[in-house]
Amino acid sequence: MYAIVEIAGQQFKVAKDQKVFVNRLSTEEGKKVDFDNVLLIGDGDDITLGAPAIDGAQVGAKVLRHLKGDKVIVFKKKRRKGYRVKNGHRQSLSEIVIESITSSGAKKAAPKKETKKAEPKAAAPKKEAAPKAEAKKAPAKKATSKGDDLKKVEGIGPKIAETLNAAGITTFAELAKTDAAKISEIISDVRGNHVTDTWPAQAQMAADGKWDELKKWQDELDGGKA
Structure with missing residues (x-):
C-alpha cells in the first residue's frame, strides 16, 4: 500500500517503513505525528482518490531527527557592472519514518463513463474568393553597408x-x-x-x-x- 500525502507544503509518495526528508517540523525528535491531507491511496489495482483530500484517511509517522541539508551556493553576477554576490543556504529538514497508512471512511472515485464521440458534420462548400487586386510592390531599398556592433x-x-x-x-x-x-x-x-x-x-x-x-x-x- 502506498499514499500521496502533503507534508509541510510538499507532496510525497510514501509507503510503510519508508524514510522521508521533509521541511522542518515543529514536532520534537522521537515524537509521533499524523498527516491527514492524503490525496491518493493505492493498494495494488485498487486506487482511491480524494477531492482533493480523502475523508478519514491518515498517514502516521515518527520524527527521527532534525538536520540541515547540503549547502547550496547562489552566485549572482552582472556583466560590465563589477557586481558579484555569493551566498550559501542550507535548508532545515526533518527525517521521518512512515509507520502507518489508514483509509478508514475513504470514498472511492466513481469510474469514468465512456462518452460517444459526435459524428463530424459535413463541411460546407467553400465560396470562391474574389480575385484580389495585385498590390503595388514598393521599390526595394538599396542595402546600406553597416559596420559591426x-x-x-x-x-x-x-x-x-x-x-x-x-x-x-x-x-x-x-x-x-x-x-x-x-x-x-x-x-x-x-x-x-x-x-x-x-x-x-x-x-x-x-x-x-x-x-x-x-x-x-x-x-x-x-x-x-x-
Missing part, C-alpha cells in the same frame, strides 16, 4: 564604440588588426580606466564567427580584464 566586445561601451567608429574602426576585422596600445591612444579622451589588452583577440574571434568560444571567454573577463 563593437559593443559585443567585453569592455567596449557605446561611447568607446562611437569613438572607434569616428577613427575609422567600424568592423571586428579592423579592430582585430589594431594594436592594443593604438586603441588606448584613440580612446584616451573617454572617461574611465579601460584595459584594451584583450580587445583585438576578442574582435578576431567575433570576426571568425566563434561566438560560443567568445561568450565562454567573456564570462571569465571583468570589463575586458583577463
Whole structure:
C-alpha cells in the first residue's frame, strides 16, 4: 500500500517503513505525528482518490531527527557592472519514518463513463474568393553597408564604440588588426580606466564567427580584464 500525502507544503509518495526528508517540523525528535491531507491511496489495482483530500484517511509517522541539508551556493553576477554576490543556504529538514497508512471512511472515485464521440458534420462548400487586386510592390531599398556592433566586445561601451567608429574602426576585422596600445591612444579622451589588452583577440574571434568560444571567454573577463 502506498499514499500521496502533503507534508509541510510538499507532496510525497510514501509507503510503510519508508524514510522521508521533509521541511522542518515543529514536532520534537522521537515524537509521533499524523498527516491527514492524503490525496491518493493505492493498494495494488485498487486506487482511491480524494477531492482533493480523502475523508478519514491518515498517514502516521515518527520524527527521527532534525538536520540541515547540503549547502547550496547562489552566485549572482552582472556583466560590465563589477557586481558579484555569493551566498550559501542550507535548508532545515526533518527525517521521518512512515509507520502507518489508514483509509478508514475513504470514498472511492466513481469510474469514468465512456462518452460517444459526435459524428463530424459535413463541411460546407467553400465560396470562391474574389480575385484580389495585385498590390503595388514598393521599390526595394538599396542595402546600406553597416559596420559591426563593437559593443559585443567585453569592455567596449557605446561611447568607446562611437569613438572607434569616428577613427575609422567600424568592423571586428579592423579592430582585430589594431594594436592594443593604438586603441588606448584613440580612446584616451573617454572617461574611465579601460584595459584594451584583450580587445583585438576578442574582435578576431567575433570576426571568425566563434561566438560560443567568445561568450565562454567573456564570462571569465571583468570589463575586458583577463
